[in-house]
Amino acid sequence: MSNSEIFIAFYTILRREIRRFTRIWPQTLLPPAITMSLYFAIFGNLIGSRIGQMGGFSYMQYIVPGLIMMSVITNSYSNVSSSFFSAKFQHSIQELLVSPTPNWVILVGYVLGGVARGLFVGGIVTILSLFFTHLHLQNLFLTIAVVCLTAIMFSLGGFVNAIYARNFDDVSIVPTFILTPLTYLGGVFYSIDLLPSFWQHVSLLNPVLYMVNAFRYGILGVSDINVYMALVIVGIFIVVLFTFGLHLLNKGKGIRS
Amino acid sequence: MTYAIEISDLKKRYEGGFEALKGISLNVEKGDFFALLGPNGAGKSTTIGILCSLVNKTSGKVSIFGADIDKDFAKAKQYLGVVPQEFNFNVFETVFNVVVTQAGFYGISNRVAEERAEKYLKQLDLWDKRNDQSRMLSGGMKRRLMIARALVHEPEVLILDEPTAGVDIELRRSMWEFIKNLNEQGTTIILTTHYLEEAEQLCRNIAIINSGQIVENTSVKALLKTLNQETFILDLDQSVSDDWHVDGYTTKLSKDLSTIEVEVIKGQSINHIFKALDEIGVNVISMRNKSNRLEELFVKLIKG
16 A cells, blocks of 8 residues: 555544544543542542642642543543444444555554543633632643653553454453552552552552543643653653553454454 | 466464365456355355455465555555455444545545545445444445445445345345346455355356355356256145156145146256146146245255
8 A cells, every 4th residue: 555545544444533532522531520529629629628728739730630540541541442342343444444545554443542632631621620729830841742642651551452352351350450440549649659658659650640640730730750761661651561562462362363 | 367366275273273265266257247155154255354354364365356465565456446245344434434534445536536535325225324323324324335445445346245134035145136226337246145046046157155165166157058957846736646746757745735836957848847737637826935045056966
């Protein structure tokens, strides 16, 4: 395929992915908007007003970056895992497999579809947060870089999950039993300075902690960790997951007999 | 000579050890209307799956218009359009989008894709349904949608895997007319079907596959010439006696004694039967084959 044909194939996948999550918006866009509004109202306003300051900011301001990041992580992951698994389940993935679209384009197309949903939902949650507090960006470039890289990383994770999934339970196991605990324990609601020393060290093994803190640093200018270390960690995860995902596609794991 | 499809010593062993293909070789000429026949589990779908990259081969070589599917997969895939046995489109997409999206996967611009989608959906009587979700279509419409989708990149070879399974007779006939027209315009057609009568009527060449091996690969005409025996059914205007027979022929009478089944061996004339009936004043109202000839051969070949 020529470069322009490859671009058309990529754009077709991306457009289809965006069309999918916007068509089923009551399942994809509305729930995170409602959930995050409740978080802002209950944890930020009601409980947060009694907690006082954290890291030099009001509790509401402190949790907003984490909650935005939580939405981005969850939505980018679940978009790719559910979309790719559905395509496998109803065999419509064969439409792509019989076509000359290279495997790396299939992977990039699905991943950027997940990134699009992650950023779209992140944008909605950011707008909603402005009804509860005010935000000022400390470092625009870092904020955008972290949120995009995180969305890419979790989209890749969702892709690998979908490749291995054999039924719908397999698609929900990772988000429920791995992703959610990692996110809740990843410094969304608290600074790890509040934890005993042992648990602070354990927390440093959680990759989500780095992303949440780097994003918080971009917005508020405070972080529990070295933000450049966070970028390196996300970068390594992206390279590893992309290589692994492409290897699985080339092998035809779960999609070719 | 460059063949449309060249398959050489193709083998497939699935995980678990089942050997679906035991080294098949066959060539399909450009412009051919080719039938790949075989009982269930013979290896037809595996062969087609390998051709269109849905199944990984264990060994062997496959080329499509000279493009090796291992070395030049993108070019090989451009030549191929596939209508699979099972519905495999996104059921929540509209009919129009299913076709246009498929064109995009082949690098076709949106403008051209929409023009072609309109052309093929109109030709296949689906244009009125273009804005319906594809899950709302009837079984026959879904089959036609898969044909439109397979044609949108205007392939040189169209593979149809049991395309008329579960389709009513009228629709089946119109689908065959459409595919016959495509073949006349130069598209190479490869089909698998259980309707052997249609393979006999439509196809020029044929390969019969059984237990992962090609047991016959020749022209339909040449194959039919090998028939040694045919059974004819004669409907009579009146009954004959229950011991009626003609020496040298195997005959079987119906219960009401007004229909005769006659086995005619190659080289034998059926005129003796007509003469014997004429002598007792019985007329033949109609005559037909008991079953289609290809079916008899098929059964003979797969039983070895």
